[in-house]
Amino acid sequence: MLAAYTEQNELFILNSSMPLATLHLLRKSKKFYCPLCKQQLLFKIGSLKIPHFSHFSKSHCDDFFSERESETHLKGKEQLYNLFKALNLDAKLEAYITTIQQRPDILLKDDDNSMFAIEFQCSSISKESLIRRNTGYREENISPVWIPNTPTNITRSGIQKISLSKNVQQFTLCSKHLPYIMTYNPTVRQFFYISNLIFLQGNSFLSKVQTISVTHQQFPFYIPKPITPNEFKQFLLIYKQVKHNYVQKRVLLSRSGVNDIFLRRAYELRLNLLSLPYYIGIPLIGNEELQVFSVDWQLALFYFVYTTKIELRHMKGQTIYYFLRWAKLPETSRAKDVVSEYCRLLEELSVQHSYQSIHEKKLFDVLYNHFLAI
Ligand SMILES: [Zn+2]
Numbered sequence: 001m002l003a004a005y006t007e008q009n010e011l012f013i014l015n016s017s018m019p020l021a022t023l024h025l026l027r028k029s030k031k032f033y034c035p036l037c038k039q040q041l042l043f044k045i046g047s048l049k050i051p052h053f054s055h056f057s058k059s060h061c062d063d064f065f066s067e068r069e070s071e072t073h074l075k076g077k078e079q080l081y082n083l084f085k086a087l088n089l090d091a092k093l094e095a096y097i098t099t100i101q102q103r104p105d106i107l108l109k110d111d112d113n114s115m116f117a118i119e120f121q122c123s124s125i126s127k128e129s130l131i132r133r134n135t136g137y138r139e140e141n142i143s144p145v146w147i148p149n150t151p152t153n154i155t156r157s158g159i160q161k162i163s164l165s166k167n168v169q170q171f172t173l174c175s176k177h178l179p180y181i182m183t184y185n186p187t188v189r190q191f192f193y194i195s196n197l198i199f200l201q202g203n204s205f206l207s208k209v210q211t212i213s214v215t216h217q218q219f220p221f222y223i224p225k226p227i228t229p230n231e232f233k234q235f236l237l238i239y240k241q242v243k244h245n246y247v248q249k250r251v252l253l254s255r256s257g258v259n260d261i262f263l264r265r266a267y268e269l270r271l272n273l274l275s276l277p278y279y280i281g282i283p284l285i286g287n288e289e290l291q292v293f294s295v296d297w298q299l300a301l302f303y304f305v306y307t308t309k310i311e312l313r314h315m316k317g318q319t320i321y322y323f324l325r326w327a328k329l330p331e332t333s334r335a336k337d338v339v340s341e342y343c344r345l346l347e348e349l350s351v352q353h354s355y356q357s358i359h360e361k362k363l364f365d366v367l368y369n370h371f372l373a374i
Pocket residue numbers: 034035036037038039055059061
């Protein structure tokens with residue numbers, strides 16, 4: 001905790017920029033109390049964490065905090081609070097909202113009197129508690145803003161391959177239909193925006209990472225801009241490379257004696273795996289719904305229409321569900337939509353069979369529009 005009451009019942013906010021001598025003097029001369037249970041608090045000044053308050057023993061109050069207070073959490077909370085203060089906003093640190101028994105890291109009121117609960121999240125949180133907490137805030141007309149701690153593998157800006165846990169993925173925000181995740185790293189005092197996520201496989205994505213220093217942040221928070229054609233070109237180049245490596249690995253594995261249905265299908269379609277047509281294995285929004293690399297299910301689709309003699313332009317509704325079941329892919333409506341969009345794009349590219357060739361430029365235009373149109 002960083003907020004406490006003095007004996008005079010005044011709110012006191014700890015600030016790690018206070019000189020050590022001042023902190024020690026404060027600890028010696030004053031007593032501090034929990035704003036909630038009114039019990040006296042420990043004033044901790046150490047080398048492991050920034051100065052903070054804590055209860056003498058495990059307290060019921062701790063339940064109202066989003067998580068155990070790690071150094072990262074304390075630091076991030078303090079820095080975000082200082083940001084809002086610098087922006088002259090009405091910010092309350094660790095304010096307890098009695099009606100819903102929730103205590104956001106920062107409760108914010110903007111110039112239009114709209115309320116926001118800012119939560120700097122350093123530990124994982126289940127989908128259920130996230131929904132429960134958000135429901136609580138909305139009941140009080142408070143908009144929750146979750147800012148996860150920047151994952152440790154993300155340290156620079158630019159278009160890159162990243163790994164994102166399911167926990168961080170659930171903090172995806174949507175603005176003008178452009179999904180992105182706004183994270184904060186208190187060690188370098190920077191926001192890391194993770195946008196334009198393109199699913200690869202597992203927890204791997206391609207993404208554009210942008211950084212903004214806490215001193216340059218604004219409120220409402222900065223929103224990332226759509227990617228430019230040049231940036232998208234970079235995306236596709238990396239994607240092509242990842243796809244190539246992925247297929248190469250499968251071919252190598254099969255030589256060591258693994259029976260791979262993917263390779264068998266390619267063989268029957270007379271496709272050279274190391275120079276697949278551009279349109280087999282293309283990135284699509286929502287590909288994560290299918291849980292496998294694009295080249296896997298897209299090749300399966302071509303094999304499916306080849307064996308069933310169904311024309312690609314007839315791949316709609318129930319037929320797609322039939323395909324999903326046949327290919328052992330998730331039979332969800334969102335997975336169906338992704339397959340349906342793929343078939344639509346193929347139609348736009350006038351692709352009917354797996355042995356056609358298309359211009360890379362045409363594919364680029366179609367995909368760029370697909371990623372911008374969301
Ligand atoms: Zn307490």
